[in-house]
Amino acid sequence: MTLKNKDLEQIAYLARININKKSFPSLKKELESILELVAKMDSVNTESVVPMSHPLDISQPLRKDEVTEKDDRKNLQKNAPLKKAGLFMVPKVIDEDA
Amino acid sequence: MSNWEAVIGLEVHVQLATKSKIFSGASTLFGSPPNTQACNIDLGMPGVLPVLNKEVLKMAIKFGLAINASINSPTQFARKNYFYPDLPKGYQISQLDSPIVEGGFLQIEIGGEKPKKIGITRAHLEEDAGKSLHEEFENHSGIDLNRAGTPLLEIVSEPELNTSEEAVSYLKKIHSIIRHLEISDGNMAEGSMRCDANVSVRKKGSDELGTRTETKNVNSFRFVEKAINHEIKRQIKILESGEKITQETRLYDSQLDETRSMRSKEFANDYRYFPEPDLLPVVLDKKFIESVKSEMPELSEEKKNRLITEYKLSDYDADVLSVDPNLSKYFEEVVTNSSNPKLAANWVMGDLSAFLNKDNLSILDTRVDATNLGTLLARIEDSTISGKIAKEVFEEMWLSEKGPDQIIEEKGLKQVTDSTEIEKVIDQVFEENPTQLQQYKSGKEKLFGFFVGQVMKVSRGKANPEQVNKLLKKRLEE
Numbered sequence: 001m002t003l004k005n006k007d008l009e010q011i012a013y014l015a016r017i018n019i020n021k022k023s024f025p026s027l028k029k030e031l032e033s034i035l036e037l038v039a040k041m042d043s044v045n046t047e048s049v050v051p052m053s054h055p056l057d058i059s060q061p062l063r064k065d066e067v068t069e070k071d072d073r074k075n076l077q078k079n080a081p082l083k084k085a086g087l088f089m090v091p092k093v094i095d096e097d098a
Numbered sequence: 099m100s101n102w103e104a105v106i107g108l109e110v111h112v113q114l115a116t117k118s119k120i121f122s123g124a125s126t127l128f129g130s131p132p133n134t135q136a137c138n139i140d141l142g143m144p145g146v147l148p149v150l151n152k153e154v155l156k157m158a159i160k161f162g163l164a165i166n167a168s169i170n171s172p173t174q175f176a177r178k179n180y181f182y183p184d185l186p187k188g189y190q191i192s193q194l195d196s197p198i199v200e201g202g203f204l205q206i207e208i209g210g211e212k213p214k215k216i217g218i219t220r221a222h223l224e225e226d227a228g229k230s231l232h233e234e235f236e237n238h239s240g241i242d243l244n245r246a247g248t249p250l251l252e253i254v255s256e257p258e259l260n261t262s263e264e265a266v267s268y269l270k271k272i273h274s275i276i277r278h279l280e281i282s283d284g285n286m287a288e289g290s291m292r293c294d295a296n297v298s299v300r301k302k303g304s305d306e307l308g309t310r311t312e313t314k315n316v317n318s319f320r321f322v323e324k325a326i327n328h329e330i331k332r333q334i335k336i337l338e339s340g341e342k343i344t345q346e347t348r349l350y351d352s353q354l355d356e357t358r359s360m361r362s363k364e365f366a367n368d369y370r371y372f373p374e375p376d377l378l379p380v381v382l383d384k385k386f387i388e389s390v391k392s393e394m395p396e397l398s399e400e401k402k403n404r405l406i407t408e409y410k411l412s413d414y415d416a417d418v419l420s421v422d423p424n425l426s427k428y429f430e431e432v433v434t435n436s437s438n439p440k441l442a443a444n445w446v447m448g449d450l451s452a453f454l455n456k457d458n459l460s461i462l463d464t465r466v467d468a469t470n471l472g473t474l475l476a477r478i479e480d481s482t483i484s485g486k487i488a489k490e491v492f493e494e495m496w497l498s499e500k501g502p503d504q505i506i507e508e509k510g511l512k513q514v515t516d517s518t519e520i521e522k523v524i525d526q527v528f529e530e531n532p533t534q535l536q537q538y539k540s541g542k543e544k545l546f547g548f549f550v551g552q553v554m555k556v557s558r559g560k561a562n563p564e565q566v567n568k569l570l571k572k573r574l575e576e
Contacts (some may be wrong), residue, residue, distance in 0.1 A: 005503060014368055016181055051175050052372035059381035065116045065153035068123030069137035077133065084565075086132035087240030090183040093230060 001035040003028050102337075103302045104330045106295060107257035110272055112282045113226065113290040114157045119247035120225050121148030121191065121377075125463050126248050128288060136228070138245035142187030147375055154249045155283035155380065158198045158223055159390045160560025161251060164275050164397055172379035178369045180559065184228035192252075194371045195221030196379075199251075199312075204275070206267040206457055208286050216268050217256035224250050225479050226253075251281075257296065257307065261328035262382050266319050269293060274398050278423045286317050290314045297329045299337065308333070313357050315427055316350050325350035329357050369480040401426055409439035418447055428468045435472020438479055445475060449489065453496050466495045471532050474502040487559050516561045520553070520569055523561060527552045528573075538574060548572070 005024060008031075012019045019027065073086060080086035119126055122139035139146045162169050166477070175197045176187040199221035205213040216329050228243035249353070253272060259265045273291065276282040285293045298310035313329055316322045327352075333343055340555040402420040419426045425446065432442040450471065454464060474491060477483050483491065483506060494505045506512055514520060525547060528535050538545045553566050 009456040010368075014179075014370065018273070028402045034179040051195075054375070054378050056378055058378060059172070060150050060378040062155070062380075063123070063149045065118050065151050065525070066123060067118045067125045069118075069125070069135075072137065073133045076136070076138065076143075082238070084235070084238075084240060087242055088133065088183075088230065089235070089240055091239070092235075092237050093183055093239045 001032055001039060003031055003035075101302050102334050103304075104260055104262075104326075104332075105257045105298050105300060105307055105311075106259040106262075106326060108251045108253075108255045108259065108265060108268060109294040109296070110255075111271075111292040111294075112253065112276055112284070114249040115155055115280070115282050115290075116151055116157070116249055117151045118151060118493050120151050120154050120223065120249035122247055124247065124478055130244055132240070133244060136246055140186075140243055140247040145455050149192065150377065151249065154223060155198070155382070156390050156393075157249075157279070158251055159223060159382070159387060160279045160394055161253075161276065162202065163387075163391055163394060164279060165199075165202030165204050165221075167199045167218065168545055169382060170196045170198055170200055171382040172196065173198040173382065174271075174379045175374040175377045177374050178224075178371055180369060181348045182227070182230075183239065184230045184246070186228070186243065186246065186379070190225060191374055192224035192371075192376070193222035193388070195373075198380075198382075202273050204268070206264060206271055208263055208267055214264070215380065216264075219254045219256055220553050221251050221253040224252060226250050230310035247333070257310075262323040262330070265295065265326055269319060269322060274421055278395055278397050278401075280395065280423075286319070289317065292317060295322065295326050295329070297326055297333070299330060299333045304500065308337075309345050311343065311346055311348050311357075313348045313350050314360065318352075321350060322353050324352070324355055325357060328355060332357065336541075357401055366509060368422055373520065395423075405429075409433065409443075411439060411443055415440075415443045415447065419443065422451065422461065428461055428464070432472045432475065435476035436479065438475060441478070443470070445471060445492075447485035449492055453492075464495075465499055466492065470501050477502060477506065481562060482514060483511055483515055483561060484559060487511050487513065490559075511560060514529030514557055514560050515560050515565060517565060517569060520557070520561050520565055521573075523553050523556050524549075524566075524569060524573055527556060546574070549574070 007029060008019070008024055011031075077083050077088065080088050100365055114124075116126060117139060118124060122137050125135045127135065139148055141384070147383045159169055172437050173192050174193065176194040178194075181188055195218045199218075201220070202218040203215050204218065206214055208555040226245050226248040228241055231240040234240065253267065259268055266443070273284045274303045276291070282290055287293070293314060295313045296310050297313065298308035299484075300306060300308045311329060313325050316325045329348070336343055336504075347360040349360045350354065350357050370520065398420045401423075402416045405416040405426065406413065406421060419429050429442060429446045432446060433439050436442055450464070450466065453466075454461060457465075459465070471492075474488055474495065477491075478485055478488050491502050491505050491509075491511060494500070494509070495502060498505070499563040502519045511516050531549075531552065532550060534545050538549070549570050552568055553561055553570065
């Protein structure tokens with residue numbers, strides 16, 4: 001399994017990680033070894049294996065439909081670098097693909 | 099247009115009407131001050147754990163049963179990863195494999211044509227994102243996370259709709275179902291029901307699908323129709339000029355009545371779904387599904403059929419009354435107080451609806467309640483008042499919110515059934531109209547209607563019309 005620089009750039013973009021081009025070769029190597037490990041599974045016959053989406057074999061506990069949380073805005077906005085009229089303020093976002 | 103055919107699939111997001119959020123105990127109330135209903139789970143604080151709201155499951159199951167779908171067990175949640183400031187966790191908890199509802203259908207009817215079956219691929223649960231406010235601030239956007247974590251049911255249709263009319267009919271059907279089930283208020287203006295339309299066109303008779311575009315967030319039935327029509331026309335024009343359709347997401351601008359490109363497939367998000375490790379697969383045992391089934395209210399189609407058999411209503415009347423669960427409930431309450439269902443249907447669909455429309459009120463805010471309207475109709479049936487006087491009483495009931503009996507009493511509107519009283523009026527009318535009387539007696543029998551009208555006028559509509567007819571006939575033949 002070989003990755004192209006373009007693949008790496010795409011993965012970094014999706015994860016919003018800034019990667020220095022200098023580290024591309026070593027990163028590629030690491031990622032390729034992970035992908036190789038995963039690829040091994042393709043060679044195993046898994047026809048009779050039920051796909052597992054969670055390691056625990058119990059059902060999700062449920063809660064009643066009740067309002068249990070009170071307004072805690074003041075506390076929860078303590079770490080926000082900028083707020084205005086109760087809103088969290090962030091640098092202007094317009095859908096960048098527009 | 100003639101040799102082209104449109105293929106339309108709809109994705110409808112429905113906000114479920116729970117008290118608390120899908121994974122937290124924060125309130126879902128609409129319109130509260132920003133961020134007062136966003137708790138640490140909705141904010142994606144480190145170390146928090148989502149716990150699924152049982153009511154959300156019940157609502158989704160009700161919808162699934164209503165569209166004859168399978169309910170998947172176990173059903174499972176997945177993370178849909180993307181970055182946007184109104185999505186604090188960096189992923190939306192949604193469903194990909196094993197959505198709760200899979201493979202159903204509903205039927206749409208357009209103008210007396212035979213019903214068309216529309217497949218529903220799936221309906222899955224997910225959490226809503228917050229809201230970004232871009233307009234009010236320079237260089238910044240304001241984020242309100244009150245809506246974050248509100249439960250959504252996303253209903254995905256098969257691409258089996260061929261016109262905007264069919265699409266609207268399908269949407270209205272979904273709207274009716276969710277309101278009958280009381281799982282959502284379906285308020286499109288407030289965003290409780292939102293619609294994305296996937297549209298492509300192809301040559302008629304072709305089996306292949308054309309390249310499609312997705313038009314996002316259309317927020318009224320009328321705009322859905324207009325947006326789809328616009329998109330169909332745009333695509334046909336492009337194809338006829340020999341060019342190709344770009345697969346892309348488009349936004350409908352209701353003011354300009356046009357769609358425009360938002361993002362093309364090239365930049366399309368790659369959501370990298372994976373099973374949500376914070377939530378276990380949900381096992382829905384038969385007993386639970388059965389108990390939800392037993393709580394299911396009557397749906398519009400069942401209701402329509404029952405109204406026809408139980409009250410002998412016409413197909414049309416039953417259809418109009420069964421669309422809105424609150425209207426049919428009102429109608430049935432009227433009938434318990436009157437006993438003439440056809441009359442009740444006429445009044446609910448006629449006078450009452452006209453007054454509601456005039457004051458722009460919904461049936462829930464009616465100024466004449468079902469008991470009072472029922473009593474009014476009972477007064478027509480027991481001949482206390484005529485149908486014509488009833489309209490006058492109704493208007494007064496609407497304005498004053500008094501009961502019908504009180505108004506009839508206060509205004510002295512009780513119908514005159516005493517024949518000597520009516521005879522007196524007839525005497526007066528004959529006296530005042532000697533010429534007409536002469537003409538009638540010399541053979542101009544068409545004047546009979548004139549006399550009836552005069553008697554009713556003099557009695558201010560209170561004389562019993564049947565008796566007036568009988569007595570007049572007798573007197574004129576003397």
